[in-house]
Amino acid sequence: MVAVSNLFLFACFTKWQVLKVYIPIATCYMLARAFRKEWWMPVVNFIVVVALLSVSHLYRQFGPGADVNSYSLDITGPLMMMVMKLTSFAFDMHDARRWSMRRPSRPVPTTEDITKAPPSEKTSKGPIVEPASKFAVIRKYPTVLEFLGYALLFPGLLAGPVVPFYEYRTFINGTYFAGIDVTRNALTGRKRRALYLFIVACSSLVMYVCLKPLFEPSYMFHPDFMSRPWWYRALYVHMSNLVFRSKYYFAWMMAEGSYVIIGLGFRLSSTKKPLWDRLENVNPIRIESTADFRLLVSQWNVFTNQWLNAYVYRRLQKYFGKGTSSSRASMITYIVSSLWHGFYPGYYLVSASAAWMTLVSRSMPFASLYLLFSDLQEYYMAVWQPVQENRVLRPHVYAS
Template identity: 30%
Template sequence: MIDIDQYLDFGFPVDQIKFFICMMASYPFAMILKRLPNANMKHILSIVLGITYCSFSLGAYSWVHSLISSTVVYILVNVLPRRVAHIYVFVFAMGYMSASHWYRMYVDYMGWTMDFTAPQMVLTLKLTSFAWNLYDGSRPVAELSADEKKRSIKKIPTLLEFYGFVYYFPTFLAGPTIEIGDYLRYTSGEMFSEFKTIPSSGFAALKTFVLGLLCFPILTLGGTYTVAYLFTPEFAMEPLYLRVFRMWFHIVLSRFKYYFGWYVSEGSAILSGMSYNGLKDGVPTWDRLTNVVPLKVELASNIRDVSTYWNMGTADWLKTYVYLRLAPAGTKPSFKSTIGTYAVSAFWHGFYPGYYIFFVLSAFLTEVAKDIRRKIRPYFVSGPKDTPIQPFKLGYDIIGSMITAWFLNFYGASFLILSFDKTLVLWRSFSFMPPIILVGSFFILRFLVPTPKSQKVVTKYA
């Protein structure tokens, strides 16, 4: 058998080149998918290509994990009572994902080689949301929120429909996750019922693909200014101002590999038609599966914007199926919901210490941002409509953006470093001040700074 890996040495890791080939192949296949005359043919094409992509880029039998886990979930929702099936599915899917992470750590500790765990993480979101949607479909309509009604499904899809949903190829490898209801409406044509034919999405797909290509030069720059430099003796010896800048700069560059992958993946989803998200001013929009808005992430004035515009599919899943579900019916999410959500997110990512350091500190950063909005922001706005008091509100926003960007990048370094020891090396180069400032700010704002009397209780964060 011919080993094609020897022909794919272009200076990048072979696994990443194979991954890119699959994403590029999705564009012509997406045009075919969009034009297939019936739903069954669309399901079959997605299944065949999803399995083929997995075998080609991640290993000959890597697709077996997705087949086993999805089949077990399908059996669970068929044999268990609807009122509890979603809980068993959540436990099983997260358990399978966890076992996969442990295996990954055993065979490639601290490594970044691509394997089956990447699509398995996306699949975990799809399988758990599928079970929740079925559960919501069995509940009284009066108990559901508007969003839950929209996402709910009344009956279990056929096995062919289900596997088509599992292996939907434009987003199978890199995400984002998709909802079962959206997928079924897409393949049945119901999503485009207001049109005689499916509207053209070629220009929107090309625009998204070009945005991905624009990220590539910065991605390659990240190969020179690596995160690994941040825990070297050379970095610790640099002047403070240079350490502050380089810490921010190196982490920003590391994000462009995600921007590149998500844009290219989204482009093929748009081309397939699955990204259709209704009409705006009579013009079709194609942002249903948008997974990131880089400028809003990099220039965010608060952590809410970062959470909203980074890995949007996962953020939506965490909000819809974890954060809001942890709050008792009729109550608003509390600090416990925030901690629980970040804990699930860390658990979903894996078991390296760096993940848990990042998400615990992010939970504190989220709560600090909430308190700043409640207790500090009112001094920079006036009236019931929160009219900005200029130029002070502008200064508040600029300083907020700088602080958000730097602190989130500092804590995010542990997410990329993975190691507890190396995280401490980075923290030591800043005399441990950033985490001390964060925790200190939390207690000062939460327990010492009073809320302005005219300020109503606000649960959203800045």
């Protein structure tokens, strides 16, 4: 896996850019190994790897040859994925020690224990293992080769999604399907799922290539655009958003298909039916049909949302305590999300607006708006149209 990932990296980037990937990997590994017993280790690791990412963001934005009006492939994409992997790894290492200290008579939980543990199991100081450990804690420190294999796992190297370390470890040591009757009939659907992802990804790429020249976001700043009928402007904004999202559909679904092909992404449904959608990072049908802003945000780049929720939001909630912890934690989490994306002003405008919209949607439930309409279809279209126009998220388009 390390060799394949290096082929990807050296084919797409320069030697200096590839070195930028290895610097945070080495830093995290040595920091976590030397200070694994210190409570501040995951926090310092978080700050260091985000700082290294920020340097690359600033170089891309202000360095020699930078052009804010165009996009070129650079190393910041893989570095963003690396931040998610390395920060989650450090926190999961820390959570394993906390579990052992607080419950010395009990073994560190396994993957199955974590997923089945009741969420109400707490001590006076909060959850035994942070909600982050919705992904399992790491009981045994990995070897250099094992850690490199995880950090450079090729399906999600360039754009994600990122799998937790415990899942990678069970996959390479042959226990990924432990407890499951691994027969030809028990694990059906893998090739079918991979083919579906490939078809949808290629369709999204064709849509992006063919329609992007017709729905350029820059045209919305042209005086001629405002002279158009309102229905034309609404349709243009909607199609511009759809075309913008299609390139991400292509990248994420191709990556998910790569995971499925090598055997990752398996889960059993409540009826014990084998499914291969556990690493689904985006669902185009849900995204394009939803009329709920919160659902739109949560279903977009799912694994990044999980990372922010588990390793930033929930831990900030515990730090701030009761009262206004939720709103402050939400705002800081959106700021961290913007910092992770880069330093273009549009990211921070989106964060401030999205945080406000999220708080409003919590205080005004989605279903309560139905009281304003007499017909369900009128209600759905009235809510769906502004949500899909994404005026709150438009600056993100211009910053990408």
